[in-house]
Amino acid sequence: MTAPAPAGGWLHSAGVGSERQSAEQVLQRVFGYDSFRGPQAEIVEQVCSGGDALVLMPTGGGKSLCYQIPALVRDGVGVVISPLIALMQDQVDALRALGVRAGFLNSTQDFEQRRGTEQALLAGELDLLYLAPERLRVPATLELLDRVAGDTGIALFAIDEAHCVSQWGHDFRPDYLSLSQLHERWPQVPRIALTATATRATRAEIAERLDLTQARHFVASFDRPNISYRIVGKDNPRRQLLDLINTEHAGDAGIVYCLSRASVEDTAQFLSQQGIAALPYHAGLGAATRAEHQSRFLREEGLIMVATIAFGMGIDKPDVRFVAHLDLPKSVEGYYQETGRAGRDGLPSTAWMAYGLADVVQQRKLIMNSDGDAQYKRQQAAHLDAMLALCETIQCRRGQLLGYFGESTQGACGNCDTCLIPAESWDGTIAAQKMLSCVYRLHTERRQHFGAGHITDILTGKLTPKIEQFGHQQLSVFGVGADLDANQWRTVIRQLLAQGFLAVESDHGTLGLTESSRQVLFDKREVRLRRDPERRRPTKKAKQAKAVIDLPPDAVPIFEALRQWRAETAKEQGVPAYVIFHDATLRQIAVDRPQDLAALGAVGGVGDAKLSRYGEQILHRLATA
Known part of the structure; x- marks a missing residue:
């Protein structure tokens, strides 16, 4: 069961005065937050005023608000291009729970479902439409958006997970390469591209491929201190x-x-x-x-x-x-x-x-x-x-x-x-020379290639059947590394591979030398290695994060009662629990224990729609907890 879409379109007339005031009022009334975080306010203002934006913001930083609020402030429907087909239903459910008229079009729908969404779109009954990128390769979809642009209007195009456009990104999507047509076909519609992960080079490629080189770029801190x-x-x-x-x-x-x-x-x-x-x-x-x-x-x-x-x-x-x-x-x-x-x-x-x-x-x-x-x-x-x-x-x-x-x-x-x-770091030059010398002698004296395990056995002087078979106990390097145990040699090899002093040669994982190996063997280049800290059982320090989120003892039963109510409600509606309320909101309710709807509405994450829908139920749970 899906929460019904709200009737009416009060969101577009929610604000008074300037667009900034409208955006702040939507933030409070719909999403239940008193103020924007970080660069959100600037981004929202940029898009609300019709400008383009490229946004880099860490996961959990509130990227979605940067296009959802302008879509609700501006006239028309906000069109969100997203590769997350499997999650669109949950995204739409979460918005509908906030009182936002949202829908989606993707390959998971049957004909009747798509037709219902398209009719709502043409009738101006949607505030946000989520669209899979491959739908833009279908002429009928482009014609549909042409009709919307000419009738009710398109508020904006949001390109979510924009790193998908990068050839060198970690989640390349060929369908994203065609998204530059958005600007070509509808040049007056502002665009906002968003991603949580991009280096400077990837950001430049995103801007080039999406024709956003003239857009204003917003780069928030990548730090996730929690x-x-x-x-x-x-x-x-x-x-x-x-x-x-x-x-x-x-x-x-x-x-x-x-x-x-x-x-x-x-x-x-x-x-x-x-x-x-x-x-x-x-x-x-x-x-x-x-x-x-x-x-x-x-x-x-x-x-x-x-x-x-x-x-x-x-x-x-x-x-x-x-x-x-x-x-x-x-x-x-x-x-x-x-x-x-x-x-x-x-x-x-x-x-x-x-x-x-x-x-x-x-x-x-x-x-x-x-x-x-x-x-x-x-x-x-x-x-x-x-x-x-x-x-x-x-x-x-x-x-x-x-x-x-x-x-x-x-x-x-x-x-x-x-x-x-x-x-700590330590001078691993001699250890590196021993390791590289062993590989060198196997290559030059025996024309043989082996993996890390066998080379470690040679260095530690371990007389295995394989070493006897090949006569490697006769090598001058046999046993020269007995000062380190096998685990320590694996750490050395790992770091030499990481630093480019060793190379993997084949499918069998045999080791070979690199151009940098010669510098260590013959030019006495220093090699610094990392000494792994001694492994310890988790201590109070390691468990600190768990303790931080613990509630005051008297709030714990209230929080658990609210979670139980949330689980029942979510199951009844067929939506994830967080669509009802996030844990952070329930924790704050458990600590504050609001006595009336006005006080409950002041809790972060409780907007007008959720206050109207769930307020009395929560107050009842608080009274009986």
Whole structure:
């Protein structure tokens, strides 16, 4: 069941005076917030006045308000181009719950559903229309928009997830390349393109491809201070993940990213066997299964989704408390976008990753064996190098992450692992020379190529059957690395690969030398390596984020009663719980305990429509809690 669209069009006449006042009144009456955050006010003013905008704002920063409010202030319908077909129904439901007349057109609808939306659109009965990009390749859709532009008018075009236009972005969509026609066909309609992730180069490409080079650019801070970034050495990663969940995020909603479908299935099964509610999601599952699992994740409390990167873009679930990576992401953009799905409500959350030598070898092999041309491979290698630099840094990890996007920081953040438990660097030149010398001698003396495990056995002097088979105990480097154990040598190899002193040669993961290897072997170039901090059990510091979001004891039963009411209401309406109210709003209600509708309406996130619809029910729950 879907919440009915409101009748009438009071939103377009809600404001008085200037457009800025109208925008602020819509913000208060519809969305229930007293003021704009960050650059929102400037962006809204730019679009309300008919100007174009390119917006970079982090996930959870309120990007959607930047086009939703101008669409409600300006005459006509706001048309939102979005690749998030599977989520359009939930996006529309969330707007309708606020009293906004919204609809969508995409391939999931049958003929009657599409015709109903089109009739409402032509009759001027929609404030916002969500449109899949491939619909713009259908002549009938362009003709439909022509009719709308000539009759009721188009308020704006919003291009969401605009990084999809970038050839080098992490989620390229060919359909986005045709969106420049929006300006060509309807030059008087303002456009706003939005994304949460883009370097300067990607931003320039977005502007060029979408014909937004003359648009005003707004770049908000990429910092998500409520997210604690942590990267740990990989050692039985599923057990490490289980430890994270049990000690810090028991009962919380979370997303776990894995590289392969098989790993997704195995990890979801492992968590389920441990009594933790977890579901798999990957492209190999049937469409119906994927839709069911996504729906459950959005609607149920405390569910964990184990997924490939096929899952997550545009997920508007505000209470995801952790995002975990069991495999290395391909780029910093992808990592930032994926971790950004945690803590959209602004409450403390965790971005955690287990990372090891095998990740580096695997990613290097994927690039080497890809079908792309030389330019593509260089670009992917550059993405990977930046990701490895983030993993191997001994500086503030948040500072390294923000620096990638061109944002400078002042000092340590105090909320990442390298700040809480500082890592050290050490002079690894001799260790590097031993490792590179072993590879060199295998290549030149024996014409042989081996992987990290066998080379480590040679260096540590481990007399294995394979070493005896090839007579490698006769090599001059046999046993010269006995001062380090096998785990330490894996760390050395990982970092030499990350810094470009070693290369992955083949599908079998054999190691080879690079141009930089000669500088270390023969020119005595210094090599600095990272010493991983000693692994510790979670401490009070590590659990600090969980404690921060704890409510005062007397507010806990009230909050739980409100959550129970919300769950019942959401189930009855067939919508995700957050469409009714976010956790942050319920927490504030539980703390403030408003006694009347006026006081309840003053709580952030309670707009006019929700106050009218749910106000009496909430006051009743408060009175009986």
